[in-house]
Each structure stands twice: as C-alpha cells, then as structure tokens.
Amino acid sequence: MPRQRRPGTGIDPAQKLDFQFDGLPLQGVAGDTLAAALLANGVRVVGRSFKYHRARGIVTAGPEEPNALVELREGARLEPNTKATTVELFDGLSARSQNRWPSLGLDLMAVNQLASPLLAAGFYYKTFMWPRHFWEKLYEPAIRRAAGLGRASGLPDPDSYEKCYAHADLLVVGAGPAGLIAALLAARSGARVILAEEDFLLGGRLLAEAFLIDDAPAHLWARRVEAELETLPNVRILKRTAVFGAYDDGTFGAIEKVADHLPEPEPGQVRQRYWQIVAARAVLATGGIERGIAFGGNDRPGVMLASAVRTYLHRFGVAAASRIAVFTSSDDGWKTAFDLAAAGIEVPFLADARADVAADLVERGRRLGLRVELGARVEDATGATGLNGAYLRSARGTTWLPIEALAVSGGWNSNLGLSTHLGGKPEWSETAAAFLPGKTPSWMRVAGAAAGAFGLGEAFRGGVEAALAVLGELERRVPAFDMPIASDDPARTTPLWRVEGASGKAFVDLQHDVTVKDVELAHREGFKAVEHLKRYTTLGMATDQGKSMAILGQAIMADLEKVGPAGLGTTRARPPQVPVAIGALAGRHRGRQFRPTRLTASHDWAAAAAAPFMDAGLWKRAQYFARPGETNWRQAVDREVLTVRAHVGVADVSTLGKIAVLGPDAGIFLDKVYVNGFSGLAVGKVRYGLMLREDGFVMDDGTAARLGDTDYLVSTTTANAANVMMHLEYCHQVLWPQLDVRMASVTEQWAQFAVAGPKARALLSGILPSTPLENGDLPHMGCRPIEIGGVRGRLFRLSFSGELAFELAVPARFGAALWRSLVHAAETLGGSAYGSEALGVMRIEKGHVGGAELNGRTTAFDLGLGRLLSRKKDFIGRVMAARPALNDLHRMRLVGLVPLDGRAKLPVGAHLVPEGERPAASVDQGYVTSAAYSPTLGHPIALALLSGGPERLGQTIRVVDPLRDGDALARIVAPVFVDPEGSRVLA
Amino acid sequence: MRLTCPFCGPRDLREFTYRGDATLRRPDPDAANAASAFADYVYLRANPRGPHREHWYHAAGCRAWLVVERDTATHAIGRVALARNDQP
Numbered sequence A: 001m002p003r004q005r006r007p008g009t010g011i012d013p014a015q016k017l018d019f020q021f022d023g024l025p026l027q028g029v030a031g032d033t034l035a036a037a038l039l040a041n042g043v044r045v046v047g048r049s050f051k052y053h054r055a056r057g058i059v060t061a062g063p064e065e066p067n068a069l070v071e072l073r074e075g076a077r078l079e080p081n082t083k084a085t086t087v088e089l090f091d092g093l094s095a096r097s098q099n100r101w102p103s104l105g106l107d108l109m110a111v112n113q114l115a116s117p118l119l120a121a122g123f124y125y126k127t128f129m130w131p132r133h134f135w136e137k138l139y140e141p142a143i144r145r146a147a148g149l150g151r152a153s154g155l156p157d158p159d160s161y162e163k164c165y166a167h168a169d170l171l172v173v174g175a176g177p178a179g180l181i182a183a184l185l186a187a188r189s190g191a192r193v194i195l196a197e198e199d200f201l202l203g204g205r206l207l208a209e210a211f212l213i214d215d216a217p218a219h220l221w222a223r224r225v226e227a228e229l230e231t232l233p234n235v236r237i238l239k240r241t242a243v244f245g246a247y248d249d250g251t252f253g254a255i256e257k258v259a260d261h262l263p264e265p266e267p268g269q270v271r272q273r274y275w276q277i278v279a280a281r282a283v284l285a286t287g288g289i290e291r292g293i294a295f296g297g298n299d300r301p302g303v304m305l306a307s308a309v310r311t312y313l314h315r316f317g318v319a320a321a322s323r324i325a326v327f328t329s330s331d332d333g334w335k336t337a338f339d340l341a342a343a344g345i346e347v348p349f350l351a352d353a354r355a356d357v358a359a360d361l362v363e364r365g366r367r368l369g370l371r372v373e374l375g376a377r378v379e380d381a382t383g384a385t386g387l388n389g390a391y392l393r394s395a396r397g398t399t400w401l402p403i404e405a406l407a408v409s410g411g412w413n414s415n416l417g418l419s420t421h422l423g424g425k426p427e428w429s430e431t432a433a434a435f436l437p438g439k440t441p442s443w444m445r446v447a448g449a450a451a452g453a454f455g456l457g458e459a460f461r462g463g464v465e466a467a468l469a470v471l472g473e474l475e476r477r478v479p480a481f482d483m484p485i486a487s488d489d490p491a492r493t494t495p496l497w498r499v500e501g502a503s504g505k506a507f508v509d510l511q512h513d514v515t516v517k518d519v520e521l522a523h524r525e526g527f528k529a530v531e532h533l534k535r536y537t538t539l540g541m542a543t544d545q546g547k548s549m550a551i552l553g554q555a556i557m558a559d560l561e562k563v564g565p566a567g568l569g570t571t572r573a574r575p576p577q578v579p580v581a582i583g584a585l586a587g588r589h590r591g592r593q594f595r596p597t598r599l600t601a602s603h604d605w606a607a608a609a610a611a612p613f614m615d616a617g618l619w620k621r622a623q624y625f626a627r628p629g630e631t632n633w634r635q636a637v638d639r640e641v642l643t644v645r646a647h648v649g650v651a652d653v654s655t656l657g658k659i660a661v662l663g664p665d666a667g668i669f670l671d672k673v674y675v676n677g678f679s680g681l682a683v684g685k686v687r688y689g690l691m692l693r694e695d696g697f698v699m700d701d702g703t704a705a706r707l708g709d710t711d712y713l714v715s716t717t718t719a720n721a722a723n724v725m726m727h728l729e730y731c732h733q734v735l736w737p738q739l740d741v742r743m744a745s746v747t748e749q750w751a752q753f754a755v756a757g758p759k760a761r762a763l764l765s766g767i768l769p770s771t772p773l774e775n776g777d778l779p780h781m782g783c784r785p786i787e788i789g790g791v792r793g794r795l796f797r798l799s800f801s802g803e804l805a806f807e808l809a810v811p812a813r814f815g816a817a818l819w820r821s822l823v824h825a826a827e828t829l830g831g832s833a834y835g836s837e838a839l840g841v842m843r844i845e846k847g848h849v850g851g852a853e854l855n856g857r858t859t860a861f862d863l864g865l866g867r868l869l870s871r872k873k874d875f876i877g878r879v880m881a882a883r884p885a886l887n888d889l890h891r892m893r894l895v896g897l898v899p900l901d902g903r904a905k906l907p908v909g910a911h912l913v914p915e916g917e918r919p920a921a922s923v924d925q926g927y928v929t930s931a932a933y934s935p936t937l938g939h940p941i942a943l944a945l946l947s948g949g950p951e952r953l954g955q956t957i958r959v960v961d962p963l964r965d966g967d968a969l970a971r972i973v974a975p976v977f978v979d980p981e982g983s984r985v986l987a
Numbered sequence B: 001m002r003l004t005c006p007f008c009g010p011r012d013l014r015e016f017t018y019r020g021d022a023t024l025r026r027p028d029p030d031a032a033n034a035a036s037a038f039a040d041y042v043y044l045r046a047n048p049r050g051p052h053r054e055h056w057y058h059a060a061g062c063r064a065w066l067v068v069e070r071d072t073a074t075h076a077i078g079r080v081a082l083a084r085n086d087q088p
Ligand SMILES: [Zn+2]
Pocket: B005, B006, B007, B008, B009, B058, B061, B062, B063, B064
C-alpha cells in the first residue's frame, strides 16, 4: 500500500510516475529513485541473495547498495545488476527482481541455506576439485543456476555512446558540502572548474539531513550555489557523472549517464558519455559511506543503514517503515532516531552499543520519550521475508521486540577509492574510526567526509581549505565569500564490528553472502592477510566492492589476529570505481568504426566487381574477382593464377609499405639495416633485402630501389610497415645520428600495380608507348622514371609471381584511372585483374617467404636466405645471428611439401611427424606455414618449417592436423614448385 | 601521463611508443667479446624502482626518438631530450 508521501528536498509529489516491479503496477513521484519509490509503495523484498537465496531488501540510498540489484528495461535494453538506489524513476519504467526462482516470494533455491556448510568460503577449491569432468557437467551448471545474478540481454546494444575530452584548472569530484564550497570558491576566482557529481541532484548529504545553514534548510543553500555556478562561464557541472578512475598527471576517467534516466535516448542522443578529464588540480570530495554491524540476520529486509533511513525521510519524503528501531555504535544513529521522532514515526528503541554517550544526546532522547538502551546490542533480527522483530540484549537481559525496520550505524567509512588509484595507501585513523586516504599526488587533495571530516561544519572548513590551497598554487586571487554558518553535529564513533552471541548468519558482505563464520574459517586456514581474506572469501569482490561492509570482515580478521585495523590494513582499489559499460569505453569505435580503414586506389573498382575483401593491417585488399558462372572461390583464384601464367594479370600492390630514404649517407645507412649491401647498388637497380632484429631473427623483407644517387625507395611487407619505419628511425636517431640521411613514409602517396605474365611487356608497351621495355633497356631488377599521360611515375621490373613482371607506380590520386586502363589493356590481351589470393598462391608456388614464415622466430638460415648475410660489413643482427644455435642444421627450416597421393590437403598449422610414429608433441618436427592448391601443377602444395628439412628432400613425412582431422603423407621437396630455374622472369 | 616532446610540447601518452632502457650502448661488433656483449645488450635489463632513463618514440607526432627520465614508481617525468643529442 502506498504510504502518504511527505514533502522531500528532492521530489515533486505532484508529478506522479507510473512504473512496474515484477509486473506489479506501482506509482512514484518525480525525483524518486526506484528504491525510494519501492519503499514508498511498501515493497520490502527486492531480490534474493547470491549464494543462500535469502530474501533481501534495500539497505542504502546510494551507489554503495549491495542488495537491491534489479533488471531494468526489456529486450535489447535489458540491463542486469542495476542498483535500485541509483536508478532515476521515469514514467513507464519496468524492473524485475533477480536471482529468484520461480518467484520472489517462493524461492525454491533458498534450500541453499540448509546446504550452507557446502557453500562456505573456499568451497570451490575444496569440494569440486575432483573428478574433473564432474565440474563441467554437474557442479558448474548447478552452481551457475543457483548462484547467478542478473541475465544479459544477449542482443546488440541499440544505443550509442561517445567520448569527450575536457581540461580544467580544478576538477571537484562530488557535490556535497565540501565539494560545493570548493567549486564555488575556485569558480569565483575565475579558474576553469569542472564539478562532477554521480547523483542527479547536487547537494549530497545536504539533501538528506535536517541540517540548517545560515538558519535555513541546507538544501536551499545547495540550490543557491548551484544557481550561481550555472551562471559562470568558467564552470562545467556534470551531473549523473561518476568519476571512475584517477590516472597520472591529473587525468581522470568519468562516465556521464546522459540518457539512462529516460525511457530511451532521444533520437540522436547518446546514452552515455565517456569523459577524459585532465585537470591541473583535483579535489576529491567523494563523501563518506556508512557501515553496518555484523549481527544475526543483519541482511533481513528492513535492516538499513541509519543514514539511508534519513535520506529516504528527508530527500524523498518516505518513511522506510512505520516502526523503525535504531541500533548504533556512533552518534549518527541518534540523529536518525531524533529525525524519525520529529517526523512522528514510531521508534521502538534506540540501542547504543556504547555505554558512554554524550550526555546531551541521551538527554534529548529522553526528552523525546525514546526508549534508550546504552551498552545494548541487537543480537539477532527476525523475519525471513521482512523484518518482524529483534532480540535486544541489554544489562537487563535479552528481549524480543517487534519492529518493522532497523536503522543501523556502525560509523562511517571515507569513500576513498579514487585516492588509492595512484598508489595511495589508506591509513587507519583512531579519531575518525575509519581508514582515511593516505599520501596523494601533489595535485590531488581530499576534503570533507572523504578526508574524515564527518561533521557538516568541518566538511565546509575542509572544502574551503582545499580550495584556498589550490588557488594559491594556481596563483589566483581569493574571492569574497561568506563561510556558511552550520552546526558541527557530534560524529563520534566507537567501532563495533560484530555482535558476540548472535545465533543467525551475520553478514560482512551482503552481495556475495560472506559471513563472520567465513572470515573465521579463512583465519583458521591461514588466509589472514587482507588480500588473501578477500580472495578466499570473495569479501568485497561483488559489484558494490564492499564499500559499506567489507571493513567489517577486515576488522574482524584484525581482531582475530589481535593487530587492530591499522595492523591488518585494508585493500586498495583499482579503477573503475563504479561499473562502466564496455559500450561507453568503446564510444563510436564499433562495427565499421572500430578502427580506421585504409583503401587502395582500386578499391571502388574492386567493390563494383563484387570482390570480397580481406583485412591486411588496416587495409582492405580485394581477394579475387569472380566471373559469372564461378560458384566457388577456388574457381576464380585458379583462373586468375592460370591467366597470369599464360597471359597477363594486373594486381594492386599498393599496400606494401614504402619508405623514402634520402641523403648522402642513405646507402651506408641501408648497409647497416639490411643484411646485404645497398651502397654499391647502381642507380636504376632494385635489390631484394632482408632485415634482422638485433637478436639475429628476421624482422622483415622487401626490396630497395636506388632511384638516384642519394635517393632510395625501401619497400616493406604490408603488416610491418609502421614497425620498420620506427626501427629505421631508431637506427638513425639513436644508433647512427651522425649519418646524413632522412626518411619518410610514402606508402599512401603512391599507388602501385603489378603487371605480370608472358604478355606483360606487350600490355605495357600499349600504356607506355615511348618507354623502352626490352631486357637491354630495363632488365630484371631494374627501375626507371616514366611519364604517363603527363604524370611522372616509376617503373620497376620486379616479379613476385615468377613471371615476366613489372610494377608501375603513380601518385595515388591517379591510381584509380591507371588501374582502369591497366585492367582494360589486360582484358584485350586475354588477361584479367587478379587479387590477393592468386598473389598468395603464386608466392607459394615460387617459395617466396611471407608473413607466415616471417613470424619472428625464424632466422635467415631457417628460410634458406643465409647466403644474403654479408661478411664484409656490420649490420643489425649480425653478431647475434652468428650464434651456433641459430645455425644448427636441426632447426626447423623451410621446405616444400607435396601430398604423396596428389590430392590430400596440407592444412596450415598441421604438424609434421615421422612416418610410422604416433602423433605426439614429443615427436613433433615442424609445421605447415603456407598452403595452397596449385592450379599450375594441378595438386596441393605447401611450405613448411621442418627440423633439418633441406637435408631431407625426397623423404616422406606425415602431416597431421588433429583439429580438422587432417592426416596425410607428403614428400619433402625444395620450396620452389614452379620454374625452379627462374627463367621466366628473364623473358 | 604526459610527455613533453622537445618539438611538440606536452602530449598525451597515447601518442608515444615505449621501447626501454636508454642507457644501453650498442657494443662494438668487432670487439673480441662481441658475442657476450651483444647478448647482454639484447637480453639483460635491470628493473629499477625509481628513476629510469628510457627511449620513447613520438609515433603519432614528430617521429622523434626521445630519452625520457621517468620514475618507475611514481611516473614522475623528468628531463626529456632528443635521443640524437644524447650520445655518449
Ligand atoms: Zn614530438
């Protein structure tokens, strides 16, 4: 039944909002969170717990909520594990409880409680170790069903996200009293201020307490400050924005929930925005988080934090129940009792575990007619599906008293997560009875409750102090301001972590169902260090990160160890401080925008020809160009290969890396980075070159052309272009800066096309009628400048296919036009375009090494290229390449393979084992690196790395591919399958 | 983290590529002990906590190789110089 709504500092009771919970139609008001609206409707049980399936209710009023996790929305927007305490109510909202089966009221899984010895800490390690297959078939599915949280939708996220960057003189995190006053001072000084607040309202506890500031309700002060900040152009207020990480040099990550409070984003609106904020200074005013006390049944629906009870009362105008008792070990509980009494809500008792309480509190309690019990404890709370009473133990004995809710305060924690991201180590403060932020970077300050200033007056003073220090460092004038006149509420705490004598389960982590007993077990079994305790019991590892309660488990362990909280310490947090959607981090970088795409000059033509494309780095390369009637990719590829070998083909090879190396010392420089010599290369000549890493393994291969005396053009493999560039710059700038040489990547500046096949010369003579192309004019491995239609280009006589071949390069903007005329010319000669697949097949037919062989683990010796290594000069990798182990004949070295039966596929990745041996890692002798069907030869071929391979030509080896059921015998052959004499390139 | 490139000014970490220890010198390949000297040069690295001189490449900027003084414990950045001016 909806209770009569009281006025609240953050709601508009006139504006009604309809929503559903587990299909039940309910009504809330504007300004509600889902949790506030549920409480206002008398909904007490909102979910079932993770391990024991105990009924759970709402515990807190903020992002530290461990229990009230719900599934929000439907369909693709379904969002599991959403905290009801932070969800802004909207009209039409639909939420469901989680982890209940078959229904929230009747939960069959609650039988887990009876089996709870099985589910104690460490149970995964002990119970389910053996036998192994039981785990997969039996235990895991059962546990997942029983102990699951929410479900994901399994559908693509329909919303969009974006990234934003911002810079500021001061970032203030948190807009409670300390944050607001710090932001106000800095803003009035003219500094660029960003104020980030996770909540949808500014004010923090000022909205949630009966505070007076300057003799007026505190939330009015917050509203006034907000109004002033909004008028200032140097201030950016980010509401609904959680700062989740602090990084070096004043960098912060934050998530702004732009549209989560709407039924769905408006057209064109992003759902969330990922901010990267760089600030010269930061003030963390992240506030405090109240903690509970471990007594029996402290998880019953109706057991709430005392401060949350006040938040619901003052901000949302909701009484959490009609009879609310208080159990406290801090002055905070008294505040709750007074506020409830003042609002006319029955307070059956106020039990303070402390015998020594400030006299004025006791006096005020008595005046209000409260039943005050000092030195008393709640041992157990009762009521499985909703609190119905509590066993109260006092000097007079134990009595059971009927209550509907219990407001609990065990004191306050600093919300210090962000202060630890850069290594700050929290320190225990006896005065504050809390861990407080340790050393922070010089640009980061902590103020207010986050710094242990739990009273209102001291929070203001802390905020002012932090702002003045920042303004001093930034050399800004201090503006005029009036210190708000506010009381210093008493905020003393004597920690009480657990109640001895509790008979029911006493929880220290509500979301992961970790109990005091689990902590004791961890202690007995030696998992005593705070990080071991965490991992053994999963204490604090749930989505709430134990922000409210994990301290209880740590302190109980500290007591068992007799060291106190200071001695045991606490865990340090890492980003993210709040859960962050992967979609928000990805922003616009999804689908086609996942990364940039590089397109070749022939791309549009290839796309029009319906070519499929493969990714080569960021490039899209056309794989083949199928013709009508070709139903299978192999038909197209085989045709393209045979066309090149019989007639002529043209291919776009622009994706190969191209680096211009210029300067008087360019040749000497290349001598140092290639294993072979380049300073002696004649102008107008091209040479194949191999680069090693300094450890002696192959880095990359390609060609270098000498275009002029001081002008070389280096080509690299497509994949390695950027790495080779970086390597060359390193060699020059770090190793040999005295060399007069400069380099520039020109990959994108040139479009380059291969023209290959017996009719290549005939084709080119039509395109370049005035350029002499005969062997005498342009021999194999020659190059020369050309002019084509008034455009200056370059012509290389290079062959990758093993046929008579040329490569023609023009500035990229003329590439598309040249490509079209080359394709047309080829077709008139019976030729065609060919794609990367045919290119790859011809490479394998010729035994040229490619990416699969240049895998970072092969040497020049392995690849049969050892003869290239110059003995006359030093080069990168020379000394290390000479190591005996890198020249051992038994190394896996390059060979060719052909199937004995002429038909069997030799799949890439298949392992090579001796004939007659049972395939096993112990007899593994190598593996297939590249494989293709050779249309030229009419059977499959492969390149492989085989132990002692070149010494074993003619022998038989077994090619085993257990993953794809491949098993064949192959003959070991030299790795050149077509035209081994190499006569065709000289045609 | 930010590095102040001598050419480009203060720039975000993501523009740079890390390489490692900048105090290493490529050994003389013709020395008698070249094999062991190169093995140390290629494979041996100290892992200091505290100040470290290291090579960074301004890949998304001016393409300069830089010698950066960085505290490995705090990421505090000291002097940043062009590697080409940092010869022994
Ligand atoms: Zn730069």
